[in-house]
Amino acid sequence: MTDTPLSGHIQASHAAFGPFMDFLATSRWTSRAGSPGICDFAAGNPQDMALPAYVEAIREASIPRSPDWFAYKGNEGPAREAAAASLRQRLGIDFESDDVFLTKGASTALAIAMATLVRPGDEVIFSSPPWFFYESMIAFSHGVPVRVKVDLSSFDLDVDAIGAAITPRTRAVIVNSPNNPTGRIYPPPTLERLAQVLTSASEANGRPIYLLSDEAYNRILFEGAHFTSPTSYYRHSMLLYSYGKTLLAPGQRLGYLALPPSMPGREEMRKALLVSQFSGYGVPDAVLQHALPAIEPLCIDLARLQRRRDVMVEALRECGYEVHVPEGTFYLLPRCPTPDDAAFTERLAADDVFVLPGHIVELPGYFRISLTASDEMVERSLPRFAAAIEAVR
Ligand SMILES: Cc1ncc(COP(=O)(O)O)c(C=O)c1O
Known part of the structure; x- marks a missing residue:
């Protein structure tokens, strides 16, 4: 007899969690997160010291x-x-x-x-x-x-x-x-x-x-x-x-x-x-x-976050990405230059640039960049974003 410890509603919850769980379980990001030299834009996690x-x-x-x-x-x-x-x-x-x-x-x-x-x-x-x-x-x-x-x-x-x-x-x-x-x-x-x-x-x-x-x-x-x-x-x-x-x-x-x-x-x-x-x-x-x-009155440095947003939007647009400018949050959502966001983001990951593939947020053909990356990560990543789009043109 086979049994599962998951009750009915937990099975439904588990199924809905699937794509993100798969990403966590199998992505290069999971094995490389925290390694020196990577450019980590995958999640809204701090990459600089706390306030x-x-x-x-x-x-x-x-x-x-x-x-x-x-x-x-x-x-x-x-x-x-x-x-x-x-x-x-x-x-x-x-x-x-x-x-x-x-x-x-x-x-x-x-x-x-x-x-x-x-x-x-x-x-x-x-x-x-x-x-x-x-x-x-x-x-x-x-x-x-x-x-x-x-x-x-x-x-x-x-x-x-x-x-x-x-x-x-x-x-x-x-x-x-x-x-x-x-x-x-x-x-x-x-x-x-x-x-x-x-x-x-x-x-x-x-x-x-x-x-x-x-x-x-x-x-x-x-x-x-x-x-x-x-x-x-x-x-x-x-x-x-x-x-x-x-x-x-x-x-x-x-x-x-x-x-x-x-x-x-x-x-x-x-x-x-x-x-x-x-x-x-x-x-x-x-x-x-x-x-x-x-x-309660404290907040991260929003002027710095905005500079980072502007640097990235401009640089990504310059090398050919379509990016809209967010009004709030710390995410950018560029379009992938090819329809397969999993393949394109995998290419970036092979170059130690980690972003979230759009299909995980039900937006295939896009990828999400978290601007919580450090300024050094941004600087290091820009030529790699340029190389990735150049390679698929
Ligand atoms: C839209 C949105 N809602 C809720 C949460 C959860 O926030 P918390 O980590 O405080 O539970 C997040 C975290 O990523 C989020 O992006």
């Missing part, structure tokens, strides 16, 4: 001031208030500290949101190209993933297609702005139209469709770009945030889920979220909770 003020805040927070310093933690008051104050100031929405639920990053915030909202068989809509974990996370939450393509000419949300994908089983729509991998910030008119579509569909369904606003990159904005939170337009929204991007310290698991003050039935929702939060999904470790007020 000194961040390190200092963690050091300070790790010195106990009271016997309960490292006791079990829930949602610590000063951390919640620091996060709510920052949201009020940056987004102009009156978030309350009691509506901030501290999490181990944005993924945990998303897991908690779905554990709270999704009943088995409920559908959750996400846009493609997506962050590559959405589909598996929806399946893991016993939901049914429903993908809708963005408008590929502008990378804007296709609100009509989202409307057409809604059924009586739709429970939530995930929106990620600024977007990984496209760098697109969805503009207010798009968000207003989305809110209208969700409001009328919720009325027709007789239960609310929730908007899960994944704002992991809401502070990684390039000059001239303005971010508007999708939660400003729609009352049944949850905001999901990560300090991992803002501080480029994704291994230090810290983020939150926040409910906007306009959400109907907030009291009930707070109780439900606490149950999900403490049923295995986890709150951040004590040190990070103590450090949060000090690290």
Whole structure:
């Protein structure tokens, strides 16, 4: 008799995870990551030393001031208030500290949101190209993933297609702005139209469709770009945030889920979220909770990131790549000069330049560059990008 330790929903989650798992298991990047001399653009990982003020805040927070310093933690008051104050100031929405639920990053915030909202068989809509974990996370939450393509000419949300994908089983729509991998910030008119579509569909369904606003990159904005939170337009929204991007310290698991003050039935929702939060999904470790007020105002050097973006866009265009300019996040998304992104990125990898093949983010024919690489890596890589396109011309 054959058996698998994977339950039904985990099998679905596992299948959705497939392309990225394969990449992790078999790519040259996995065996070469961390080696001296490589140019590593594959993931949003730091390639420079961490911000000194961040390190200092963690050091300070790790010195106990009271016997309960490292006791079990829930949602610590000063951390919640620091996060709510920052949201009020940056987004102009009156978030309350009691509506901030501290999490181990944005993924945990998303897991908690779905554990709270999704009943088995409920559908959750996400846009493609997506962050590559959405589909598996929806399946893991016993939901049914429903993908809708963005408008590929502008990378804007296709609100009509989202409307057409809604059924009586739709429970939530995930929106990620600024977007990984496209760098697109969805503009207010798009968000207003989305809110209208969700409001009328919720009325027709007789239960609310929730908007899960994944704002992991809401502070990684390039000059001239303005971010508007999708939660400003729609009352049944949850905001999901990560300090991992803002501080480029994704291994230090810290983020939150926040409910906007306009959400109907907030009291009930707070109780439900606490149950999900403490049923295995986890709150951040004590040190990070103590450090949060000090690290809240910190951010990676955006001017430097922007210079790196501009250097790469210009150099890649000069040697013939088609590249659009992202408004936010730290990703570039050039088109491959040949349709087979796996083969082209393998060619780059053979030259120790590591990027993410587009098919992994459901965008075959493209590749993703993470601008978290160091300036030295950028400099070393440019002649190799030029040689790679020259070779296939
Ligand atoms: C769009 C998006 N959402 C969520 C996450 C997860 O963030 P965290 O590492 O804080 O869980 C990421 C990380 O890459 C992301 O790109």
